[in-house]
Amino acid sequence: MSPFATLFLRDVRLAARSGGSAALALSFFALVATLVPLGVGADLRLLARVAGGILWVAAVLAALLSLDRLFQGDYEDGSLDLIALSPLPLEMTALAKIVAHWLSTGLPLTLLSPVLALLFNLPPSPTLILFVSLLAGTPAVSAVGAIGASLTLSLKRGGLILPLIILPLLAPAVIFGAGAVALALDGLSSGNALGLLAAFAFGAVLLSPFAAAASVRLNLGG
Amino acid sequence: MNFDMGLYGAYIWPAYGISAIVLIGVTLWSIAAWRRAKAKLSRLEKK
Amino acid sequence: MNFLFRYANPHEFMRLSGVVLPFTVIGTALCLGAGLYLGFSAPPDYQQGRTVLILFIHVPAATMAMGVYGAIAVCSLLSLVWRHPLSDIAARAAAPLGALFTVLGLVTGSLWGKPMWGTYWVWDARLTSFLLLLFLYVGYMALWNAIEDETRAARAAAILALVGAVNIPIIKFSVNWWNTLHQGETITSGKLAPVFLAPFLLMMAGYGFLFVSLWMVRIRTSILERRARSLMQQGAA
Numbered sequence: 420m421s422p423f424a425t426l427f428l429r430d431v432r433l434a435a436r437s438g439g440s441a442a443l444a445l446s447f448f449a450l451v452a453t454l455v456p457l458g459v460g461a462d463l464r465l466l467a468r469v470a471g472g473i474l475w476v477a478a479v480l481a482a483l484l485s486l487d488r489l490f491q492g493d494y495e496d497g498s499l500d501l502i503a504l505s506p507l508p509l510e511m512t513a514l515a516k517i518v519a520h521w522l523s524t525g526l527p528l529t530l531l532s533p534v535l536a537l538l539f540n541l542p543p544s545p546t547l548i549l550f551v552s553l554l555a556g557t558p559a560v561s562a563v564g565a566i567g568a569s570l571t572l573s574l575k576r577g578g579l580i581l582p583l584i585i586l587p588l589l590a591p592a593v594i595f596g597a598g599a600v601a602l603a604l605d606g607l608s609s610g611n612a613l614g615l616l617a618a619f620a621f622g623a624v625l626l627s628p629f630a631a632a633a634s635v636r637l638n639l640g641g
Numbered sequence: 642m643n644f645d646m647g648l649y650g651a652y653i654w655p656a657y658g659i660s661a662i663v664l665i666g667v668t669l670w671s672i673a674a675w676r677r678a679k680a681k682l683s684r685l686e687k688k
Numbered sequence: 689m690n691f692l693f694r695y696a697n698p699h700e701f702m703r704l705s706g707v708v709l710p711f712t713v714i715g716t717a718l719c720l721g722a723g724l725y726l727g728f729s730a731p732p733d734y735q736q737g738r739t740v741l742i743l744f745i746h747v748p749a750a751t752m753a754m755g756v757y758g759a760i761a762v763c764s765l766l767s768l769v770w771r772h773p774l775s776d777i778a779a780r781a782a783a784p785l786g787a788l789f790t791v792l793g794l795v796t797g798s799l800w801g802k803p804m805w806g807t808y809w810v811w812d813a814r815l816t817s818f819l820l821l822l823f824l825y826v827g828y829m830a831l832w833n834a835i836e837d838e839t840r841a842a843r844a845a846a847i848l849a850l851v852g853a854v855n856i857p858i859i860k861f862s863v864n865w866w867n868t869l870h871q872g873e874t875i876t877s878g879k880l881a882p883v884f885l886a887p888f889l890l891m892m893a894g895y896g897f898l899f900v901s902l903w904m905v906r907i908r909t910s911i912l913e914r915r916a917r918s919l920m921q922q923g924a925a
Contacts, residue, residue: 566851570831570844580830584848587823588855591862598869615865619858630851637843649738649803656799660745660792664898667788671905678912685919 422507423515430519433492440485444524445531447484451477452535463540470539471549471600474532475593478553479586482524482560487581489516489568490635503639509632513569517561517624517631525557545603552596552609552616559592559620562627569634591619696773698911705904712904716897723890730883742800744888748895750793750814753821756786756899760828761853764846774907776842777914779849780832781906785899787825793818813867817860824852 420428455473456466493499502512532553536546567585574580599612727744760779767775797815798808809815831848835841 566847570848571834573840574834576834580827580834583823583830584827587820587827587859588851590820591855591858594862594866598866601869615862619862626854630847634844634847637840637847652799652803653738653741656742656745656796659795660749663788663792667785668898668902671902671909675905675909675912678909678916682912682916682919685916685923688923 422505423511426502426507426512427515427519430516431522433519440488441523441527444481444484445527448477448481448528448531449535451480452538456538466539467541467545467604468601470536470541471545471552471597471604472593474535474539474549475553475556475597475600478525478528478532478557479560479589479593480582481528482520482557483564483582483585485520485524486561486564486568486585487571489520489565490572491568494572494638499635500639503635509635510628513565513628513631513635514624517558517565517628520564521558521561525553525561529553529557541600542604545600548603548609548613549596549600552599552613555613555617555620556592556596559616559623560589562620562623563588565631566627566634569631569638572635573638592616595619698774698914701774702908702911705908709901709904712897712901716894716901719890719894719897723887723894725887726890727884727887730887739800739803740884742796744884744891746793746796746800747888748892749789749796750818751892752895752899753786753790753793753818755896756782756789757821757824757849757853757856760786760849764849764853767842767846768850774911776838776846777910778903778907779845780842781910782903783825783829783832785902785906787822787829789895789899790818790822790825794822811867811870813860813864816867817863820859820863821856824856828852 452474455469455477459465459469490499493502503509529550532549533546536549541549563585564581566588567581570584571581595612595616599609599616602609602612723744727741760782763772763775763779763782766772767779794815797818801810801812801815802808828845828848832841832845835844
């Protein structure tokens with residue numbers, strides 16, 4: 420099995436074992452989706468209008484929860500040094516971790532989103548768009564998140580700075596993702612928005628391993 | 642110079658006021674930091 | 689590139705900046721003074737009345753906000769790629785200045801918007817982008833402060849600054865797109881009457897001189913602080 424696959428599977432297994440970060444993300448997602456109507460009132464028309472934005476923001480925040488541990492576990496017990504020395508380029512390691520993170524957060528969140536969309540009275544067509552937008556966009560959250568995680572991996576309380584660093588960078592994803600849903604709600608075509616979102620996510624997944632690897636190297640005392 | 646702002650005074654003066662306070666403030670802060678650093682360094686160099 | 693490296697030596701920089709600083713300070717005073725005088729002497733603008741005066745401090749602040757981030761990005765590149773020694777200090781020194789310019793841009797923009805558009809805040813593309821830019825500055829400064837080891841902090845911050853710089857055009861584009869989507873306000877300043885051009889340019893120059901002056905002071909301060917720190921470490925050894 421290729422080094423990439425080995426590392427990837429290891430990270431997926433770790434994520435699955437670590438007290439269910441997927442469960443945590445899903446619970447957080449659902450909780451936020453529950454709190455918002457309590458905050459803004461139960462006007463179903465209003466909720467449908469804000470569903471895209473609220474659910475997108477909630478998904479981003481939920482995915483953030485497990486990000487600070489992305490590299491820290493391996494850093495603390497020394498595995499990261501060993502991984503850095505292995506023949507697998509650090510960029511590939513970063514990519515493997517990004518994919519594993521997405522599988523344990525972004526993907527489950529995407530799968531739950533239609534259920535939550537129901538709570539917001541979102542019609543079927545925009546719900547489908549929401550699903551697709553989260554599917555395409557959450558990889559960007561994991562990718563950009565990996566940059567933040569690698570920059571802060573040496574910090575004990577890095578968890579506080581991490582959202583501050585990456586949330587502004589994720590604004591385009593929220594804009595395009597929620598925008599796509601809003602367009603669909605108005606009966607307009609979401610093609611543009613989804614295309615822009617996909618381009619953003621593609622660029623993020625492609626480029627962030629380089630930034631993340633550079634950050635890991637500098638933290639390993641390179 | 643014409644200082645009659647008409648209705649808009651309520652917006653123009655605060656804008657200028659805040660800008661002045663912030664810019665003068667950061668100038669004073671920077672100068673103070675410089676003086677402190679200089680003093681500290683000359684103390685250490687005298688030892 | 690060699691030009692930049694000649695002044696990479698802290699001694700050289702102290703010498704050079706010591707010579708240049710009086711001129712930039714004078715430049716600041718003259719430009720701001722003349723700009724304010726001419727601006728307040730001019731008659732009210734045909735379209736905007738006296739609120740055009742706010743533009744004299746809003747646009748320079750906003751321009752500097754963006755320009756300083758660009759300077760930080762360049763310094764970060766110099767630091768990471770060419771290992772230019774003073775770049776870290778320069779980037780860190782510039783950040784609070786850029787953040788303050790951003791705050792001023794937001795505040796003055798808001799105060800300009802109220803008489804023009806009726807509310808203190810309007811989610812137009814420019815103001816929203818500046819709000820995000822402010823967060824980028826805050827994150828950058830927070831990262832510098834959070835990492836204890838100076839060398840590591842410098843490189844981490846440099847990476848963050850470059851990632852941010854790459855993202856800024858994307859953010860601007862997406863915010864513009866978002867703005868048209870939700871039919872938000874488009875705050876266009878329109879054309880500036882010729883009588884305002886001179887004070888406007890003077891204010892822009894004045895803000896530029898002010899930034900350069902303060903930047904040099906802060907870099908010089910950092911250099912002295914570094915010397916003090918190394919002396920203390922030697923003393924403790």
